[in-house]
Amino acid sequence: MHLANAPSARRFTGKSNRQARTLAATLVMLLGLSQLAPSVHAQEGLAGSVKRGGVIRYGHFQEPACLFGGWVQQWYLQRQYSDNLVARNEDGKILPWLAESWTISDDKKVYTFEIKPNVKFTDGSALDAQAIADNINGWLSNDPDLRNPTAAPYLGESFESARAIAPLRLEVKLKVPFQPLLNVFAQSSQGILSPSALKRGLAVNCENPVGSGPFIVDKWHHGREVTFRRNPEYNSAPATARHQGPAYVDGISWKFLPDQTVRYGSLIAGETDAIYDIPAVAWKDANFRFPVLRHLTGDPPLRLALYTARPPFDDVLVRRAFAYSTDRKAAVDTSFLGSLPSRATVR
Incomplete structure (x- = not known):
């Protein structure tokens, strides 16, 4: 899951x-x-x-x-x-x-x-x-x-x-x-x-x-x-x-520029003309400051995988309970601050 x-x-x-x-x-x-x-x-x-x-x-x-x-x-x-x-x-x-x-x-x-x-x-x-x-x-x-x-x-x-x-x-x-x-x-x-x-x-x-x-x-x-x-x-x-x-x-x-804060800072400072991957915390600021292209792909989705080799998630009933009780939309919105779609699914 x-x-x-x-x-x-x-x-x-x-x-x-x-x-x-x-x-x-x-x-x-x-x-x-x-x-x-x-x-x-x-x-x-x-x-x-x-x-x-x-x-x-x-x-x-x-x-x-x-x-x-x-x-x-x-x-x-x-x-x-x-x-x-x-x-x-x-x-x-x-x-x-x-x-x-x-x-x-x-x-x-x-x-x-x-x-x-x-x-x-x-x-x-x-x-x-x-x-x-x-x-x-x-x-x-x-x-x-x-x-x-x-x-x-x-x-x-x-x-x-x-x-x-x-x-x-x-x-x-x-x-x-x-x-x-x-x-x-x-x-x-x-x-x-x-x-x-x-x-x-x-x-x-x-x-x-x-x-x-x-x-x-x-x-x-x-x-x-x-x-x-x-x-x-x-x-x-x-x-x-x-x-x-x-x-x-x-x-x-x-x-x-591996550090995303440094990378975004280089754009603000005029040291770069374009960057890959805006930090989620800077998403609103980037949309205000710059033209932003967001390209949705068919790649495998971002996911949070549960470790099932040891308790508690080695128990299928616990995994099912977690799936039913989790507010998946809130988790995505909180993690990505609106920068990604929040049509979350649990598998």
């Missing part, structure tokens, strides 16, 4: 209109709906006009041990410098990205993708069908430098092979049908990286991964920030994007 509020929410806030620079681009980027380059419409809504140039200063809460991989904190970063085979919109529909189109065999075991032409990784190497096949095969290999801990559990039992059957045609074969395949390819953790760069080894790639996205990893200052610079040649935005060219801003300063 656990006490939960559903759905969960992620909260972001930024400067007021008077102070806004390129905030909305960051917000759209961080919500995972697209990359920064496509975010012009959101930016127009907050700031009144498209802003060009400058560096977005973003405050995040957790620093990963590597700049790519299967952990969600790596996904946020990977989305800035890599592209995916396909994209997924807010309604869950799969749309083109690096793959312009695709067909699925009648038995649902062979997917054939037509790859967008004239795309290059930021190290100058070609992003073609072979490069994508190398990535997919690497995710499911036993090579610790290439294996993807997110892709492997999803695809391991159904995957057979990925190969280039023409320079811009990719074939993915499955042992058995796997309906969520395209959704897996759309996840941030499945960003396509340069095979040439991957040959440098995990240690180098953790510090300086190479993709084809709208930004290039410039420098990782451990314990402080990752800096990104604009990819001036970017030409591979997804179909979900509202802007198809290079990003409007010159770069991103991705700061690691």
Whole structure:
């Protein structure tokens, strides 16, 4: 049994209109709906006009041990410098990205993708069908430098092979049908990286991964920030994007500020342009000071789990009594001070 509020929410806030620079681009980027380059419409809504140039200063809460991989904190970063085979919109529909189109065999075991032409990784190497096949095969290999801990559990039992059957045609074969395949390819953790760069080894790639996205990893200052610079040649935005060219801003300063009070304070002090996760105690203040985007997700809900290995909650009758007697709405409202929906459930 656990006490939960559903759905969960992620909260972001930024400067007021008077102070806004390129905030909305960051917000759209961080919500995972697209990359920064496509975010012009959101930016127009907050700031009144498209802003060009400058560096977005973003405050995040957790620093990963590597700049790519299967952990969600790596996904946020990977989305800035890599592209995916396909994209997924807010309604869950799969749309083109690096793959312009695709067909699925009648038995649902062979997917054939037509790859967008004239795309290059930021190290100058070609992003073609072979490069994508190398990535997919690497995710499911036993090579610790290439294996993807997110892709492997999803695809391991159904995957057979990925190969280039023409320079811009990719074939993915499955042992058995796997309906969520395209959704897996759309996840941030499945960003396509340069095979040439991957040959440098995990240690180098953790510090300086190479993709084809709208930004290039410039420098990782451990314990402080990752800096990104604009990819001036970017030409591979997804179909979900509202802007198809290079990003409007010159770069991103991705700061690691684990303490939420310090993180929110940096926004008030003008040291950041946007932050991840407003502290619940500051929710009312943030709504007064800044434009706030609250994005409800389908993630597993926040929950309070009861420890059932020892008394009193090892007794199912006690757990049931607790469930019936708990004011779940009040618990959520008290804990999150109105920042999250309070449709609480006990399971």
